[in-house]
Amino acid sequence: MSEGQEQQIASVSSPEPLSAELQEIAGDLTTGGCVRAGRPELLTTPENLLPLLNRLHELPEPYSRLTDLCGVDWGDRVQVVYALCRGYGAEMVLVKVDLPRAQAEVPTVTGLWQLAFWPEREVAEMFGVTFVGHPNCEHLLLPEGFVGYPLLKDYEYDRSNPLLSPDPLREDPDAVLGGPPSEDETGAS
Amino acid sequence: MGLRELEDRLRQLPGNLPRAPEQPLRRWAQTHHEGGLSVAFINVVDKVLDTGRACSTWGLQFGLACCAIEMMAVGASRYDLDRFGVFFRGSPRQADAMLVAGTLTLKMADVLRRLYDQMPEPRYVIAVGNCAISGGRFYHHAYSVVRGVDRVVPVDIYVPGCPPRPESFIDAIRKLHQLMRRESIADTIGHGERQHEDFFRKRELP
Amino acid sequence: MTWDPTCVTEELVVNMGPQHPSTHGVLRLILRLDGERVLEVRPDIGFLHSSLEKIAERLDYRQYLPYTDRYDYLCAMANELAYVRAVESLLGVEPTPRCQWIRVMMAEMNRIASHLVYYGALGMDTGATTVFLYCFRERERILQLFEDASGQRLLYHYFRIGGLRNDLPPGFCEGLRSFLDEFPRRVAEYDALLTRNRIFRSRTEGVGYLSPEAALSYGVTGPTLRGSGVSYDLRRAAPYYVYPELEFDVPTRPEGDVMARHLVRQEEMLQSVHLLHQCLDRLPPGEINVKVPRKLKPDPGEIYVRIESPRGELGVYLISDGSEKPYRLHWRAPSFHNLQAYPEMCQGAYVADLVAILGSLDIILGDVDR
Numbered sequence: 001m002s003e004g005q006e007q008q009i010a011s012v013s014s015p016e017p018l019s020a021e022l023q024e025i026a027g028d029l030t031t032g033g034c035v036r037a038g039r040p041e042l043l044t045t046p047e048n049l050l051p052l053l054n055r056l057h058e059l060p061e062p063y064s065r066l067t068d069l070c071g072v073d074w075g076d077r078v079q080v081v082y083a084l085c086r087g088y089g090a091e092m093v094l095v096k097v098d099l100p101r102a103q104a105e106v107p108t109v110t111g112l113w114q115l116a117f118w119p120e121r122e123v124a125e126m127f128g129v130t131f132v133g134h135p136n137c138e139h140l141l142l143p144e145g146f147v148g149y150p151l152l153k154d155y156e157y158d159r160s161n162p163l164l165s166p167d168p169l170r171e172d173p174d175a176v177l178g179g180p181p182s183e184d185e186t187g188a189s
Numbered sequence: 190m191g192l193r194e195l196e197d198r199l200r201q202l203p204g205n206l207p208r209a210p211e212q213p214l215r216r217w218a219q220t221h222h223e224g225g226l227s228v229a230f231i232n233v234v235d236k237v238l239d240t241g242r243a244c245s246t247w248g249l250q251f252g253l254a255c256c257a258i259e260m261m262a263v264g265a266s267r268y269d270l271d272r273f274g275v276f277f278r279g280s281p282r283q284a285d286a287m288l289v290a291g292t293l294t295l296k297m298a299d300v301l302r303r304l305y306d307q308m309p310e311p312r313y314v315i316a317v318g319n320c321a322i323s324g325g326r327f328y329h330h331a332y333s334v335v336r337g338v339d340r341v342v343p344v345d346i347y348v349p350g351c352p353p354r355p356e357s358f359i360d361a362i363r364k365l366h367q368l369m370r371r372e373s374i375a376d377t378i379g380h381g382e383r384q385h386e387d388f389f390r391k392r393e394l395p
Numbered sequence: 396m397t398w399d400p401t402c403v404t405e406e407l408v409v410n411m412g413p414q415h416p417s418t419h420g421v422l423r424l425i426l427r428l429d430g431e432r433v434l435e436v437r438p439d440i441g442f443l444h445s446s447l448e449k450i451a452e453r454l455d456y457r458q459y460l461p462y463t464d465r466y467d468y469l470c471a472m473a474n475e476l477a478y479v480r481a482v483e484s485l486l487g488v489e490p491t492p493r494c495q496w497i498r499v500m501m502a503e504m505n506r507i508a509s510h511l512v513y514y515g516a517l518g519m520d521t522g523a524t525t526v527f528l529y530c531f532r533e534r535e536r537i538l539q540l541f542e543d544a545s546g547q548r549l550l551y552h553y554f555r556i557g558g559l560r561n562d563l564p565p566g567f568c569e570g571l572r573s574f575l576d577e578f579p580r581r582v583a584e585y586d587a588l589l590t591r592n593r594i595f596r597s598r599t600e601g602v603g604y605l606s607p608e609a610a611l612s613y614g615v616t617g618p619t620l621r622g623s624g625v626s627y628d629l630r631r632a633a634p635y636y637v638y639p640e641l642e643f644d645v646p647t648r649p650e651g652d653v654m655a656r657h658l659v660r661q662e663e664m665l666q667s668v669h670l671l672h673q674c675l676d677r678l679p680p681g682e683i684n685v686k687v688p689r690k691l692k693p694d695p696g697e698i699y700v701r702i703e704s705p706r707g708e709l710g711v712y713l714i715s716d717g718s719e720k721p722y723r724l725h726w727r728a729p730s731f732h733n734l735q736a737y738p739e740m741c742q743g744a745y746v747a748d749l750v751a752i753l754g755s756l757d758i759i760l761g762d763v764d765r
């Protein structure tokens with residue numbers, strides 16, 4: 001088995017402190033950070049996001065490739081997670097931005113990577129995050145006029161929508177078929 | 190309540206009763222032409238048309254998700270749906286039957302309805318797979334999956350499975366042929382739309 | 396009628412899809428055309444958005460496993476592999492050696508099956524219908540093996556957390572071996588039938604160019620990226636399970652056009668055959684399951700797992716809050732990011748090239764829309 005694999009299995013839930021290298025590069029722009037399962041994580045603020053990404057981008061061995069962008073709802077705050085890779089290699093760093101749910105605004109990174117166009121639209125429609133400077137933040141996956149942010153924890157879909165409502169025959173067959181079943185029928189089932 | 194009782198009760202519901210078609214054409218033939226010959230003529234025309242329909246069913250390829258891959262496999266070398274006269278078309282205007290295979294979502298729902306409306310009469314719908322029948326796996330928690338194709342278009346044949354085996358696919362095609370052989374021009378001419386349309390008025394869709 | 400050089404063409408906006416035989420599912424393209432030339436392509440996606448990420452938060456870790464099959468339905472085994480690996484990493488469980496070998500075997504078989512669908516579909520898109528039937532003939536043989544092992548043809552639910560549903564059935568290895576012996580000859584047949592066909596070549600060579608720089612910026616991965624000359628394969632770059640012990644090449648082509656991507660996939664099928672031979676030779680005996688608790692409650696934490704699916708880099712970002720259900724699950728969908736580079740590839744193309752370029756991306760709409 002490879003070395004990285006064992007490392008991964010060893011410590012998923014027990015974070016370790018950041019390496020000195022990353023601490024030096026990003027220390028003043030982050031509000032926290034740790035290494036989890038061999039993968040560094042940097043926590044930053046919306047104001048410091050672009051400077052931090054730029055700095056990671058301009059390293060001698062840059063974290064030049066954004067591979068993923070997603071959101072996480074933590075109740076009172078929404079977190080946007082950027083996964084950066086060191087070129088086409090195995091090394092990866094997660095940059096996380098915490099946003100208050102009431103005013104979830106973060107600058108767009110579409111200027112740095114073309115990849116961010118669709119994932120940012122997706123996070124915007126799923127979590128209600130505003131990406132400042134995004135050229136076109138319409139609905140991407142959801143139909144036009146969709147109300148609500150489905151991936152927030154407290155979202156419930158509209159059960160009165162005739163296309164989504166529970167099937168009355170399945171939920172309450174007696175009401176549909178008229179009258180409750182007689183007693184021996186209930187016993188039989 | 191056992192399954193059989195449930196079925197019986199379902200059958201007694203007014204909406205599910207087989208409705209006797211009015212057949213104004215047949216009535217007209219019976220009253221104006223002393224019965225006999227004209228009725229026989231209608232029967233012959235029916236026979237010819239229905240055999241034609243059943244022997245060359247052109248399906249609208251409406252693959253939505255996983256079941257579409259099985260639909261491709263049924264059409265390909267091993268199962269070879271062509272030997273039942275089924276040929277997939279890309280355009281609804283050339284199709285007799287719509288094979289809805291897969292998960293129908295909110296965004297797709299009105300497209301499905303529009304394509305159904307573009308198909309010429311008589312038209313048939315086969316709902317392939319659990320998602321197309323009732324939402325299947327997505328019935329409980331999904332916010333964007335329509336709980337069954339029959340909320341948008343009337344369905345003639347349901348094929349259960351996730352995804353259905355090719356054999357059940359072929360069985361559905363055979364059942365569709367049986368359905369087609371019962372069709373009469375007397376049902377459609379002069380009668381306007383088929384009884385499906387009443388079904389919609391009852392459900393009051395948006 | 397003679398051609399009039401003063402003739403002026405008007406721009407035309409054409410809608411293509413979502414119900415279209417060549418969009419590989421339910422993709423809608425809005426095209427702005429000037430005659431036959433494509434000025435702009437705007438993909439409209441979301442027609443198969445089936446709320447898979449939300450459903451993960453409502454079900455427990457085991458219940459979600461069948462949904463991973465329905466996510467990218469052409470390579471169900473690869474999705475199961477990624478998800479199972481993520482949950483096992485959270486739990487701190489390592490599967491047994493035999494289980495790892497079988498998982499890799501299944502993933503490689505699924506890669507062949509998935510590439511065969513791609514191969515046939517690209518043939519259909521470019522007007523060669525016959526090769527589709529040839530490819531599905533071979534695919535059925537793989538599906539038969541999958542069915543013997545798992546009981547399903549398409550969506551297997553074969554990997555379980557901590558192991559597999561069952562060991563390989565009797566006769567599986569022999570069946571696979573006979574398939575592997577025959578398959579390279581079949582690929583040579585497809586090669587003669589499709590790849591060396593003059594019409595196919597003129598429709599694919601130099602069409603749909605993607606530069607390595609654009610691929611980097613768009614996050615394109617998988618055979619689409621390797622067709623642009625970048626040798627990046629997660630089986631090599633960040634190997635998992637038994638891949639470090641196996642010997643294989645990462646096929647790469649520098650041209651960056653449809654033909655390059657096509658040749659990469661064709662070569663990959665042969666590499667998978669090579670890998671499967673090695674798996675069969677070295678498959679160790681032993682247990683396939685490790686004991687996992689009946690109630691899966693991983694400690695709070697998170698994991699980001701990446702594997703090489705037939706479409707590219709497939710990532711699972713899984714967060715646990717210590718309860719029985721995942722707190723958040725996010726799929727890094729390879730097709731989603733590959734499709735984003737599609738308008739870039741279509742610059743200056745003709746309308747007829749669009750379907751060939753789309754076919755060479757090998758997108759699956761379940762993967763794009765999730």
